[in-house]
Amino acid sequence: xxKRVVLLPGDGIGPDIVASAVRVLRQVFSDRPEALSFxxxxxxxxxxxxxxxxxxxxxxxxxxASDAVLLGAVGGPKWDQGPGHLRPExxxxxxxxxxxxxxxxxxxxxxxxxxxxxxxRLDVAKGVDLLIIRELTGGIYFGExxxxxxxxxxxxAKDTMYYTEMEIRRVVKKGFEAARDRKGHLTSVDKxxxxxxxxxxxxxxxxxxxxxxDVTVEHVLVDSCAMHLVTRPERFDVIVTENLFGDxxxxxxxxxxxxxxxxxxxxxxxxxxxxxPIHGSAPDIAGKGIANPLGTxxxxxxxxxxxxxxxxxxxxxxEAVARVIDKGLRTADLARGRESVSTxxxxxxxxxxx
Amino acid sequence: xxKRVVLLPGDGIGPDIVASAVRVLRQVFSDRPEALSFxxxxxxxxxxxxxxxxxxxxxxxxxxASDAVLLGAVGGPKWDQGPGHLRPExxxxxxxxxxxxxxxxxxxxxxxxxxxxxxxRLDVAKGVDLLIIRELTGGIYFGExxxxxxxxxxxxAKDTMYYTEMEIRRVVKKGFEAARDRKGHLTSVDKxxxxxxxxxxxxxxxxxxxxxxDVTVEHVLVDSCAMHLVTRPERFDVIVTENLFGDxxxxxxxxxxxxxxxxxxxxxxxxxxxxxPIHGSAPDIAGKGIANPLGTxxxxxxxxxxxxxxxxxxxxxxEAVARVIDKGLRTADLARGRESVSTxxxxxxxxxxx
Ligand SMILES: CC(C)[C@H](C(=O)O)[C@@H](O)C(=O)O
Ligand SMILES: CC(C)[C@H](C(=O)O)[C@@H](O)C(=O)O
Numbered sequence: 001x002x003k004r005v006v007l008l009p010g011d012g013i014g015p016d017i018v019a020s021a022v023r024v025l026r027q028v029f030s031d032r033p034e035a036l037s038f039x040x041x042x043x044x045x046x047x048x049x050x051x052x053x054x055x056x057x058x059x060x061x062x063x064x065a066s067d068a069v070l071l072g073a074v075g076g077p078k079w080d081q082g083p084g085h086l087r088p089e090x091x092x093x094x095x096x097x098x099x100x101x102x103x104x105x106x107x108x109x110x111x112x113x114x115x116x117x118x119x120x121r122l123d124v125a126k127g128v129d130l131l132i133i134r135e136l137t138g139g140i141y142f143g144e145x146x147x148x149x150x151x152x153x154x155x156x157a158k159d160t161m162y163y164t165e166m167e168i169r170r171v172v173k174k175g176f177e178a179a180r181d182r183k184g185h186l187t188s189v190d191k192x193x194x195x196x197x198x199x200x201x202x203x204x205x206x207x208x209x210x211x212x213x214d215v216t217v218e219h220v221l222v223d224s225c226a227m228h229l230v231t232r233p234e235r236f237d238v239i240v241t242e243n244l245f246g247d248x249x250x251x252x253x254x255x256x257x258x259x260x261x262x263x264x265x266x267x268x269x270x271x272x273x274x275x276x277p278i279h280g281s282a283p284d285i286a287g288k289g290i291a292n293p294l295g296t297x298x299x300x301x302x303x304x305x306x307x308x309x310x311x312x313x314x315x316x317x318x319e320a321v322a323r324v325i326d327k328g329l330r331t332a333d334l335a336r337g338r339e340s341v342s343t344x345x346x347x348x349x350x351x352x353x354x
Numbered sequence: 355x356x357k358r359v360v361l362l363p364g365d366g367i368g369p370d371i372v373a374s375a376v377r378v379l380r381q382v383f384s385d386r387p388e389a390l391s392f393x394x395x396x397x398x399x400x401x402x403x404x405x406x407x408x409x410x411x412x413x414x415x416x417x418x419a420s421d422a423v424l425l426g427a428v429g430g431p432k433w434d435q436g437p438g439h440l441r442p443e444x445x446x447x448x449x450x451x452x453x454x455x456x457x458x459x460x461x462x463x464x465x466x467x468x469x470x471x472x473x474x475r476l477d478v479a480k481g482v483d484l485l486i487i488r489e490l491t492g493g494i495y496f497g498e499x500x501x502x503x504x505x506x507x508x509x510x511a512k513d514t515m516y517y518t519e520m521e522i523r524r525v526v527k528k529g530f531e532a533a534r535d536r537k538g539h540l541t542s543v544d545k546x547x548x549x550x551x552x553x554x555x556x557x558x559x560x561x562x563x564x565x566x567x568d569v570t571v572e573h574v575l576v577d578s579c580a581m582h583l584v585t586r587p588e589r590f591d592v593i594v595t596e597n598l599f600g601d602x603x604x605x606x607x608x609x610x611x612x613x614x615x616x617x618x619x620x621x622x623x624x625x626x627x628x629x630x631p632i633h634g635s636a637p638d639i640a641g642k643g644i645a646n647p648l649g650t651x652x653x654x655x656x657x658x659x660x661x662x663x664x665x666x667x668x669x670x671x672x673e674a675v676a677r678v679i680d681k682g683l684r685t686a687d688l689a690r691g692r693e694s695v696s697t698x699x700x701x702x703x704x705x706x707x708x
Contacts, residue, residue: 200509
């Protein structure tokens with residue numbers, strides 16, 4: 001039976017880059033075209049325009065019935081003024097929660113040919129090869145909120161960072177497993193010198209250590225981690241952390257190697273996985289045909305590996321992308337003044353390299 | 355009458371570097387030795403060893419009666435196992451709260467001679483000249499906490515990020531004032547697409563804009579800011595943000611220019627100010643006489659400017675330090691394999707340059 005892939009192009013450059021990834025997927029399955037089925041649905045600003053909701057009921061039903069979800073990007077200035085729950089980002093958060101994708105996996109690696117776009121010195125950037133696993137469905141993103149008036153200090157606002165042991169355990173488990181498959185080193189990041197939720201996080205990690213004696217574990221405070229990502233990024237293998245810290249640190253990590261347009265992500269739970277590039281919807285270049293499709297194409301490869309049991313085809317896509325980068329082909333975001341190619345041409349090159 | 359300076363050497367290299375700063379202060383006041391009085395008190399691990407408390411009552415009384423407080427550093431592995439409220443860090447948090455120092459000012463600038471110790475490419479690092487103002491007595495650092503058991507998901511832990519309008523207004527005011535004295539640009543950092551406390555923060559900033567028409571204001575999300583600090587740090591002038599975001603971003607910013615050993619900080623409220631270097635207590639080199647005293651010496655200069663109404667003497671210290679760095683003198687932390695000088699010799703050089 002065909003594996004059902006739901007495509008959520010979203011806003012800005014989203015439709016262009018998702019179309020590229022679909023072309024690559026069709027090519028890599030050219031021997032078995034019936035193996036994948038694609039269904040398009042709305043999310044974010046596009047969905048607001050059409051239905052009034054950033055995460056319409058129809059989209060919810062479709063993703064829950066799917067095997068995997070491939071997302072472009074959401075958001076743009078057009079929808080920035082609406083109330084919080086009617087913004088594109090709210091649709092993204094609701095999508096994550098609906099799918100229960102609690103583990104956001106963000107690999108960051110150095111591509112030699114892209115290192116000249118890195119803000120870091122070459123000797124610092126070249127050793128980067130890390131995976132950040134961010135808890136994605138808990139913490140202060142989903143805790144209780146409150147707004148009101150105080151007696152003498154004006155208005156107040158309150159957000160709650162809440163974690164249960166179960167929530168921590170399942171994402172940390174992904175961390176241990178990933179470390180085992182990689183270099184065997186796990187860095188758990190918290191703020192245990194201040195936060196109770198971090199102290200519980202640290203206790204759970206220490207608890208689980210005994211079941212993974214082949215993995216070395218260290219605890220690093222979030223402020224130190226923010227420093228070390230810049231000064232000694234090569235010291236990290238797998239980093240696991242809570243939602244808000246992961247949001248900040250994974251974005252910081254994403255710019256280290258000059259390749260943000262190329263970085264994929266996978267968000268995993270117990271059901272269908274969610275796959276999307278790291279970069280945003282880039283409304284300023286939407287429709288110009290110059291967006292970089294590689295982050296989405298590599299996200300599609302992660303989808304084949306983690307949700308569709310097609311690791312060999314995933315390898316083939318990743319190798320094709322690496323070859324194209326190696327040849328020096330670049331979209332405008334990576335060109336730094338040199339010649340650049342269109343979204344279409346970059347996609348053609350990946351297909352040719354398959 | 356003499357201005358009363360309370361000295362809190364703390365742990366690790368703290369006593370060495372505070373002693374250096376005191377020598378420099380005495381020298382810069384050699385024409386009026388009676389203008390400053392110094393009193394030593396305990397904080398952190400040293401205080402735990404002597405009194406069982408990281409912030410003893412006697413220290414509290416002394417700092418509250420002072421004109422300014424100069425702190426070395428606290429913490430070390432020796433005290434890492436105790437319960438949370440009996441760790442050195444708890445003493446630091448209690449000290450901040452007791453003094454009501456709600457605005458932590460952390461200037462970061464590039465010293466040309468130190469740029470080879472920066473992890474950034476020279477062209478990215480050389481333009482760095484920014485000031486991070488971190489809210490220091492509110493937010494999730496001081497909100498309610500709770501731990502307990504859930505029915506089916508194991509233990510839970512909860513922290514609360516709470517802000518009032520008054521707390522936001524007073525620290526943002528420091529931001530506008532500092533921007534006015536610098537390049538006229540204020541970046542307010544929040545996570546307003548997720549957090550209610552950030553939405554209130556943003557409303558207060560927008561409210562205050564009209565009173566500072568000479569300052570340009572932008573709102574940047576914390577994850578974007580973590581990226582831009584690495585890719586385009588020269589775009590920032592003054593950054594103002596809440597406690598936890600400020601903890602992470604100010605540490606990230608501190609490593610950009612290769613000069614963390616040299617960076618000072620000032621924490622200001624409505625009473626005595628608190629001054630301390632950015633770096634930690636470095637227990638591994640404590641007592642070896644090789645610690646870098648410049649961060650503490652520059653913190654003493656900030657103390658003269660912000661708490662003791664001695665801006666000219668502050669300038670003299672800052673110019674002396676800049677000259678010493680320019681001459682190529684380096685302590686071990688900055689030497690990168692070249693010749694290095696002791697804490698003592700570095701202090702002598704600053705005194706000679708005064
Ligand atoms: C859009 C926003 C809510 C989202 C987040 O903070 O999770 C984004 O920054 C991300 O990291 O995917
Ligand atoms: C020691 C710790 C509690 C403290 C903080 O997080 O405020 C430190 O990291 C700092 O930034 O001064």
